[in-house]
Amino acid sequence: MTLTQLRAFVAVARLGSVKAAAISLGISEPAVSGAVAVLRRELGDRLFVRAAGGITLTAGGRRLAAGAAEIVGLAEETRRQVRQAAADGSQLRVAATETTAEQIVPPLLEAFVRRHPDVRTTTLAVPSTALGELLLDRRADVAISPVAAEPGAVAAAPGADTLERIPFLRVQLVVVASPRHAGARPDHVDGGRLHLPVGRLSREHWLLGPGGLDPGTPGGAFLTRHGVGDADASVFPSTSAALGAAVAGDGLSLAVLHLVRDELRRGTLTVVAVPGTPVNGVLRASALPGDRRSPAASALCRFVTTPTAVRSLLTRSTGVPVDHYRPTVRVSLWS
Amino acid sequence: MTLTQLRAFVAVARLGSVKAAAISLGISEPAVSGAVAVLRRELGDRLFVRAAGGITLTAGGRRLAAGAAEIVGLAEETRRQVRQAAADGSQLRVAATETTAEQIVPPLLEAFVRRHPDVRTTTLAVPSTALGELLLDRRADVAISPVAAEPGAVAAAPGADTLERIPFLRVQLVVVASPRHAGARPDHVDGGRLHLPVGRLSREHWLLGPGGLDPGTPGGAFLTRHGVGDADASVFPSTSAALGAAVAGDGLSLAVLHLVRDELRRGTLTVVAVPGTPVNGVLRASALPGDRRSPAASALCRFVTTPTAVRSLLTRSTGVPVDHYRPTVRVSLWS
DNA sequence: CGGCGACTGAAGGGAATGGTTAAGAGGCGT
């Protein structure tokens, strides 16, 4: 499988004809046909068949078309980026778990780029198990992830000995629900507050963001430890959306205490008393050791423990200016 | 630039040594060194330099390491997917604008997979200008996007003649704010409702999700048409988060009317009367013409106009079951 | 300063890639 072969196939898939692809690439038809033939042999799939008015991709051909277009485009983009690396300012890729990438990283990086305006940041949202791999593969410069505050609760991740870890903020996770939801279950209400034994957790309906059940995070570990499984949870496109559904009274959610301060004060959400909560966690930054790390990564590692950084995390996020905004990229695991 | 060369460089970057990379790849050191030398020449960058205790990547080397790991992993994953294409059920990639991908597509696809349980769906969030390209490149099977309801308001997108377009739902966009926010500006309050002339829109602070200013969407076009620019808007990680900030009284937002029904009824949000609103839009599905389209894409194109689909969009979303959930992937443009 | 380990370069060869022209095979329309 060669980039040239993939380029040829992309052209065929897009234009619907070997001839047209050959013309657009400026080569002969047999060259295109040959490239496709190699792919066919190697992948064991016809990829496309001749049909009325052109060609029809097979199921495998459709997937290859999508993947090949992605690969070819990415190769081109990478080439361009390397060429311009010197001209551009430095780049900083921050990997985090889904929830952290949504709630913690944006205000943190906003404060960071305010102090280092020349740094271009990108956020990657990944399963917690992928964070170490991403750092080792140099696909990310720094990882931000929450871990259980209790020592020894989490086994060492792969490459743990080669990574530097910097804890910088304690967080508390609480179970929240709409007061109306609480009021609808008077059997456990005491003093206006809903009490819930842990044995009942898996009978409740949970409203979570993507990765809310990730067992590598303190929140996901808490839920799975108490038997909350796939059948008990609904996933929303974002943690904010899940909290919105909780406000609407659709079920329970798990939230970082200081991030729902406003909702609690306004009374649109209330904390549900559950033994074992609040779940104590610590946010920490991970990166390669100092000599194998980019300057921007080192700057962020120093920054996270500063009062400025902590303050940016404790005040409610006001969003980021449009020109600072870089979308969070979801990264797939393939290893 | 060859996949083999990229693989060699990934190993070097990860292991921090040509020798270690050669061993891990099962080839000789000169082979690795040679592969790197070709990349160096082609890209015009040292990529890495020898340093105490190993090597240090240059800025360009860091970007290449990230890109190369991505490309190599993607190639491997694509190969696997093509091989298994026959075994797996059919796949359906749905592209949409940011807001649509967050608010419209999840309930729609949830209803769709309930009827077609064998289909694996993926959602792609992209700028509106990329939707057509994605379909033509076969990177997406179906595009879901909102367009202005007024005919002729939008110029024909590239490839417009070769795509089939299926409108399926009218939507209304309204300006919303917290009632407290409204009350704080008594100069334009009339009958308890905030009225705002269009000339004042660019003086307000806007709370938007990613892509909220995308001029290819009715909402983004409305805002940019009235002078709302980068300086007037804060971007949140999701539209839900932006609405949450609006509830907190931080500014104005633009929302799909029927999706904020609950907030309006509870009084946590109120509609701001602005001339020209509600903005009328139509959701439509786009796909390649029937004979060049996958069976799953055709099924979705038929599905969107059914009462079941419309109902799924009009009732408030309850999230999707965990086992149906597939994260939304943000796709970059490189063309 | 000498030795040693690690990276780089040169030379060479086998295999593939990537291209050509020419001819065959297969579907579609008239």
Next chain:
DNA sequence: ACGCCTCTTAACCATTCCCTTCAGTCGCCG
């Protein structure tokens, strides 16, 4: 049935890739 257009295969060649062995150079460390 026939011709036409398109895709495929065959034969062939130049180039590049990719690996080897061997020799050289660089930097670190005792």
